[in-house]
Amino acid sequence: MNKFRRLIFVVIIFEILMIVSFNYYLFSKNNNNTDKEYKVQAERVFNEIKTNPDYADNPESINLSRYDQIVKVSIYSEEACNNDYVVKKFNDKYYRIEYKQPNGLNGVWYINIFIIIMGLSVIGILIYIYMKIIKPFYNMSNMTYELAKGNLTTPLKAEKSKFFGKFMWGMDMLRENLESNKQKELKLQKEKKTLLLSLSHDIKTPLSAIDLYTKALKENLYDTEEKKEEALEGILANVTSIKNYVNEINKISREDFLNLEVVKQEFYLQDVINDIEKYYKEKLSLLHTVFNIEEFNNVLLRGDSNRLIEVMQNLIENAIKYGDGKTITIAFADEEDCKLISVRNSGNTLDRDQLPNIFDSFYRGSNTDNIKGNGLGLYICKNLMKNMGGDIFVEIEENDYIATVVVRKA
Template identity: 45%
Template sequence: MNKFRKIALLVLVLELAIFVCSYFYIKEQSTTGTNGMVRVEIKRALDEARKGSGTEKEILGIAKNYPHIISIRPYDENQVDNRAYQVEEIGGRLYRFYYIDSASQPGQKGLLFTFIAVFIVTGSLLLYVARTILRPFENITQLTGELAKGNLSRPLKQEKSGYLKQFLWSMDMLREQLEDNKRREMEFAKEKKSLVLSLAHDIKTPLAAIDLYTKALEDNLYTDEDKKTAALHGIQKNKEDIREYVNRIVEASREDFLNQEVHMQEVYLSDVIAPIKRYYQDKLSLLNISFSIEPYQNCLIRCDEDRLVEAIQNGMENAIKYGDGKKISLAVSEEEDCKLISITNTGCRLKETEVDNVFDSFYRGSNATGIPGSGLGLYICRDLLHKMDGEVFARVTPPLFHLTFVVRKI
């Protein structure tokens, strides 16, 4: 912002300097040229008047023949006149020759008015740019710095108008979303920690019982077969308790770890396909991957638009990552009251026996060797589609991999 102020001040100073130089140059040229013409015309008018009949009417009418002479009037020493004139004698009488003063020429006044107008327009434009673009952008820069530091509580001041109004609103929504995610993550971590500590404490009891039974059996403390059988039954029971606790820990670790929310609404299918086309046409073109979207019939569907786009993006990224980089296509079909959005990529190396497992969390198939990833992409797709009352399934027809999203029509 400070740099812009310096540039704005420099622009205004340069404008002022150009005007001053232009004004004095034009004034100098005008003064030299006009004064010379005035002297020539007054001399010619004098010669014409002296050669004529010498009547006052004739003398006064001579002025119309010379463009720089405004008028000729008899001289009156008591008359005060601020106009430019020159006194000359004709036939023993004095006359005032009024002429055009170069200092009051329209050209110089026009230059002055033009400069004032340009100066005001330039200043207003610079002020407008500073207030509507640079100041909001400076706020955005400060916000991104705060986000990088992990400070998510600072709100972003909204602009009532301006080119960045929508962008500022989106950035503040992003900040709020990150803040909410951070809060939920902390709450979730706290709950998980409490649960793990509680279960760990609960596991100690059956472990101690198993340890006790084991030592008793090792030391042959039980001579009666019934007591030995009871001890084995006790070990079995406590083992089942431990297994239950472990299952609860595993289940707690897997349940809702993404905590994804959906907001169902009625949207046009084209509103979902359009951002996919806009983004991946450019991206796949840079990667030299052929990409096509088959013609489809637009209709209303029921879903969370942003979440469905996110799921399809996960599918597209999966096709890019695990395909052979030759071709990816997107097609839309219809089945009963549903729309089926299918992504197909070439170069599938996934075994058909693994297809049922690709939607499991953290699962990575045999085709993932040497390819970075977490094994969550398709799991997220399935979770989102289920929450939108939809479905997603995959199938392999070598060398093609098909991923199909099923959404409800309205």
């Protein structure tokens, strides 16, 4: 920011120096040229006087139309004269040759005005850039740092600049989402802690009963087969109770992953594909991967367009990571009241017998060696599409891997 201020100051100084230097040069040149010109013309007039006796006796008769700086020629007298003049002597007579300095400075002033306007324009542009871009950006310089530190509660100051207004609005939405997710996570952690405390207390009872039954059986405290059967049934009943608690834990854990909110609304397929193409066209070009999008009819769909874009991005990223990098194609089909969007990549590396498990949480196929991931991508995609009333499935055709998204038409 200070460097840009110094730049404006340097530009101002440069403009001033340029104007001063330019004017000094032009004025010096103009004065030198003027001095030479009127002297030359005065000398020519004097030569006419010397060569023409009529002019010597009557110098006023000389035609001065050829001399733009000579005003009047006369025999010298003591009369006052308002013009500059030179005195020449010929045959004991003195001649006064009056001249005027040409007003050659008008052009100089025009050039000066032009230079000043251009300089002010440059300075104005620099000040505009400073006020509308540099200064707002400087004010935002600590924004990402504060977000990284976890300072999510303070709203970001709105920026009216057309350059950063939308950016600030988006960053504030990001802050709100991060804050919301943080609160949800804290709430979830509290619920988990409460659940664990409750389950630990509830599991103690069946565990204590099992412990008593096993000790009694070990020490042969039951003298009849009926009592032993009752003890075994008691153990089985308590084991069942513990299993139910464990199943409840698993159910709640799975519900945490299923808590993927969607906003159902109507949107056009073209808008989603435009966003996907805009993001991946250049990226895949840099990877030297052929990216094809087949022709399709722009239909009105129902669901969450942002979530659908998220699903499509996940499928394309998988195609990049697990394909051979040659081609990725997005194809379209219709089925009853649904639109099918397929992402096909060449170079399939997944075994067919693993297809039934790829949508399970934390499942990673045999083709994921040395490739980073957590096994949740397709699981999340599956549940997002289910929440939107659609679906997703995967198939293998020859050496191509095809992931197909099913979206409801509006």
